[in-house]
Amino acid sequence: MFEDLIFYLFSALALAGSVVVVSNKNPVMSAISLVLTLFSTAALFILLHAQFVAVVQVLVYTGAIIVLFLFTLMLLNLHKDKLRFDAEHGKLRLAALILMIVLIGTVSHLFFKNVPLQNAAASAEGFGTVEGVATLLFTRYLLPFELTSILIVVAIVGVVSIAKRRLD
């Protein structure tokens, strides 16, 4: 019962935050609401017994990505009128609304039909801990894990070369 309350509280917060992100005219407010959404999602991860992933979510998303967004907003130094130019695309808005309805409808169908997706019996020992995730990451998924480091190197080189070109 208590867990249910926590779920509803944090999912409502996450949804409210995401709506503010896409509807607010001020990008700074959007970034702050994005923090709210990502943080609530981290709380939901803890409900799903994914403690390590929840911590990583807070560290990487709210700690690194949002700071990056806020720094960029600061660097751009947009004037107020330029910051708030936003009107929305009419046609694309309609398309987006249709997409929303179809997507939510499809998943809700699953919800109301009650397709049997049973909760597994008691989670295995060490489920969601650092040890459990690391064991998988360094044995079965070692190659993809190493490939992500290549991805990060590529991203760093790309960012530096894009930023450097600006100075010439």
Added chain:
Amino acid sequence: MEVDIHHYLVLGAMLFAVGAYGVLARKNLLIVLMSLELMLNAVNVSFIAFSKILGDMTGHVFMIMALTVAAAEVAVGLAIVVSIYSRRETVNVDLLKILKG
């Protein structure tokens, strides 16, 4: 009503839909990038939820991969935004149509 996997999946779909709306309908390049983050995050919710019901931690590993990709994407995306802004003095997607897409 007891919360089970379906609730998490519907929440993920809702977050994804809101993010997709932001990507399609907003004109501010920065907010488009933030909505993209929302969509990636929504997928992560589904990953973790399925991981829970299957009792298999592969979903956690995939979530960490998705997180890495999201971080790299944001870094490159924001570098491009800064570089575009210094050239064109705008972050309005409608005005950035040299490629005539």
